[in-house]
Amino acid sequence: MTAFSLLQLPLVAMEHVLCMMNPLELIDVSLASSRAKRSVKFFSKTKKKYSVVFDNRWHLISLCGDGTMWTLQMTTSEACTGQYLTKKYSENPLKDIMNWFDHAKEVLQCEINNVTLDLNYPSSENRQTVDWLAAQGSTMNYMEVLNSGEESGDDLKEDDLRYLMEKIQASKVFMLMVKKYKADFRMEIPGKPYHLHIENAQFIDYDQLLRLESPVIILRESILTSQEINRFLKSWMSCETHLELEAMQINISSRNAMNEIMNLPYERTNDPKLIEAFADYPHHFKITFDMITIQRCDGEKKVTGAFALSPDGSCCLFLLVH
Ligand SMILES: *[C@@H]1O[C@H](CO)[C@@H](O)[C@H](O)[C@H]1NC(C)=O
Numbered sequence: 001m002t003a004f005s006l007l008q009l010p011l012v013a014m015e016h017v018l019c020m021m022n023p024l025e026l027i028d029v030s031l032a033s034s035r036a037k038r039s040v041k042f043f044s045k046t047k048k049k050y051s052v053v054f055d056n057r058w059h060l061i062s063l064c065g066d067g068t069m070w071t072l073q074m075t076t077s078e079a080c081t082g083q084y085l086t087k088k089y090s091e092n093p094l095k096d097i098m099n100w101f102d103h104a105k106e107v108l109q110c111e112i113n114n115v116t117l118d119l120n121y122p123s124s125e126n127r128q129t130v131d132w133l134a135a136q137g138s139t140m141n142y143m144e145v146l147n148s149g150e151e152s153g154d155d156l157k158e159d160d161l162r163y164l165m166e167k168i169q170a171s172k173v174f175m176l177m178v179k180k181y182k183a184d185f186r187m188e189i190p191g192k193p194y195h196l197h198i199e200n201a202q203f204i205d206y207d208q209l210l211r212l213e214s215p216v217i218i219l220r221e222s223i224l225t226s227q228e229i230n231r232f233l234k235s236w237m238s239c240e241t242h243l244e245l246e247a248m249q250i251n252i253s254s255r256n257a258m259n260e261i262m263n264l265p266y267e268r269t270n271d272p273k274l275i276e277a278f279a280d281y282p283h284h285f286k287i288t289f290d291m292i293t294i295q296r297c298d299g300e301k302k303v304t305g306a307f308a309l310s311p312d313g314s315c316c317l318f319l320l321v322h
């Protein structure tokens with residue numbers, strides 16, 4: 001049915017038809033005329049809002065609701081329409097997906113809360129994307145940042161990453177998946193994402209670790225030494241830092257390093273409840289070695305540490321506060 005004949009229908013009948021449309025179809029209808037736009041907007045007012053995913057690698061927007069996800073992708077190659085994925089041909093995919101969403105968000109009254117950003121684009125384009133996202137809202141639930149060019153040797157545009165960090169922060173999950181930095185790279189992590197994952201934590205020194213306030217902290221390729229991790233645990237024990245910590249993962253040099261790290265008053269345990277807790281979020285890990293528990297000085301909390309081998313073979317310390 002064309003938008004034109006749709007608008008000829010009585011209100012109740014029209015609502016009936018709109019009800020059967022997915023959000024991408026609703027937007028198509030709303031693009032037909034200003035009257036169509038008003039009708040769809042009015043219709044959407046009382047409906048549940050979609051949560052929105054933006055990914056600049058594929059120039060796509062996904063609208064998620066009721067367990068289903070509808071995706072629109074702008075592409076310089078072939079267009080196609082499927083049930084859940086529509087690809088539209090575009091000469092300028094970034095600009096067109098932005099324009100499309102600027103229209104969609106007004107009609108469906110939804111906002112972007114989940115972003116994946118690849119910084120392997122010219123700086124001007126990175127900044128345009130960041131500015132546009134920041135205008136949508138300065139806090140995202142979920143943000144993932146990567147540099148797909150590093151495999152082929154393209155350096156990270158560090159200034160663009162800093163620019164992004166100044167403008168947008170993540171409240172629930174922040175995944176910094178960049179793997180290569182220049183040796184002298186430094187950067188603060190803004191805000192307090194609930195779950196902070198840093199794939200290459202070479203820029204996080206001991207003082208910066210003390211400033212990280214996220215309840216869940218995952219540090220890969222960390223440069224912190226066993227002594228520093230031991231100091232960190234002491235600072236936690238004496239209630240000086242990380243009062244909100246719930247879980248942490250950090251790589252260590254070997255299983256023997258546990259002796260130095262856990263050079264504190266501790267208790268060994270193999271409590272099945274703790275084994276179960278390690279198997280759950282965020283560790284998802286089956287404990288095979290003894291666990292060690294230390295107590296905070298106020299007696300309110302304990303932290304249990306376990307040695308783990310991660311899939312890539314590196315040694316890790318897993319911590320769980322309870
Ligand atoms: C954000 O979107 C990505 C990609 O669709 C998905 O894997 C991830 O689970 C989403 N995160 C949240 C918190 O919705």
Ligand SMILES: *[C@@H]1O[C@H](CO)[C@@H](O)[C@H](O)[C@H]1NC(C)=O
Pocket residue numbers: 220221222223224225226251252253254
């Ligand atoms: C953690 O991994 C990084 C990178 O592989 C390595 O340089 C560092 O020494 C490791 N940390 C420890 C304590 O061994």
